[in-house]
Amino acid sequence: MCTYDVIKQCADYLLDRTKHRPKIGIICGSGLGGLADQLTETDIFPYQDIPNFPVSTVTKFHAGRMVIGKLSGLEHTSTNRMSTSVSEIPVMCMQGRFHAYEGYPLWKCAMPVRVMKLMGVEKLLITYAAGGLNSKYNAGDIMIIKDHINLQGFAGNPPLQGINDERFGPRFPAMDNAYDRNLRLMAKTVASEMKLDNIIHEGTYIMLGGPSFETVAELKMLHIFGVDAVGMSTVQEVIVARHCNMKVCAFSLITNKCITEYETDDMVNVADVIGIANNRKADMQELVRRIAIAMNEN
Ligand SMILES: O=P(O)(O)O[C@H]1O[C@H](CO)[C@@H](O)[C@H]1O
Numbered sequence: 001m002c003t004y005d006v007i008k009q010c011a012d013y014l015l016d017r018t019k020h021r022p023k024i025g026i027i028c029g030s031g032l033g034g035l036a037d038q039l040t041e042t043d044i045f046p047y048q049d050i051p052n053f054p055v056s057t058v059t060k061f062h063a064g065r066m067v068i069g070k071l072s073g074l075e076h077t078s079t080n081r082m083s084t085s086v087s088e089i090p091v092m093c094m095q096g097r098f099h100a101y102e103g104y105p106l107w108k109c110a111m112p113v114r115v116m117k118l119m120g121v122e123k124l125l126i127t128y129a130a131g132g133l134n135s136k137y138n139a140g141d142i143m144i145i146k147d148h149i150n151l152q153g154f155a156g157n158p159p160l161q162g163i164n165d166e167r168f169g170p171r172f173p174a175m176d177n178a179y180d181r182n183l184r185l186m187a188k189t190v191a192s193e194m195k196l197d198n199i200i201h202e203g204t205y206i207m208l209g210g211p212s213f214e215t216v217a218e219l220k221m222l223h224i225f226g227v228d229a230v231g232m233s234t235v236q237e238v239i240v241a242r243h244c245n246m247k248v249c250a251f252s253l254i255t256n257k258c259i260t261e262y263e264t265d266d267m268v269n270v271a272d273v274i275g276i277a278n279n280r281k282a283d284m285q286e287l288v289r290r291i292a293i294a295m296n297e298n
């Protein structure tokens, strides 16, 4: 386990090298790291330079850098949202995350969230690529997570395993409203303003260990569980963020429809995942940018 002191060393390393003091953190999913490239006045830290930080091994899809800088956008300066001004807010952006299939234990995959917390981050925006299991979802759609199923926790492998340090949070944190109701509402409003209503959904996510994609039988079982989207990340980040009282909002980019029949030659493959991420990344980045700005107002 990473102790409080080790996490603080990471946080202090970054704080000593940037003038920014972000209250919003962003984790970018596979093929969705472009948002970090939109920041200005950036301080960029390759993960291998940050003491005790994990390093990205799926570097084709995750650049493996912490990018701290300013995100700019229109801010509504009156309560009726009629008057606006350009605002710049400090954010820290993980351009790449860690997955269990890379060989990291779940607590280590989520350790950067604690680093963010000790740097002053209060709200976390998460993006990731996922397969759409809900038959109404199409490749290119976006799902706001309403809830998750912590399958690894069911199996006795939770990200909060080990001795609890109360400085981060309680031994037994609640996971009600893990995906903040107000932030979800705000996300839906912003998506409507962007005229994305026809591709936005709200649903339940499950993280599997990967890296193999799911079998038809597994997907049939997950469908019975009430799962709408399937991926290999995010849940550990959310649990660790909620443990330390950060507010969370998370978005799946549905990169493929899950295949739930045997009588087909279709196969999920990572090239399609990245292709769809590339096609839809501009909308996803704009959505996250607008939500970050709106979050900063509230
Ligand atoms: O969840 P992110 O990091 O976006 O990555 C998703 O994309 C990869 C597979 O295509 C898996 O790692 C899956 O979890």
Ligand code: HPA
Pocket (backbone or CB within 6 Å): 129, 130, 131, 132, 213, 214, 230, 231, 232, 255, 256, 257, 258, 268, 273
């Ligand atoms: O179909 C999928 N399954 C698991 N993870 C994924 N990430 C993108 N698509 C998928």
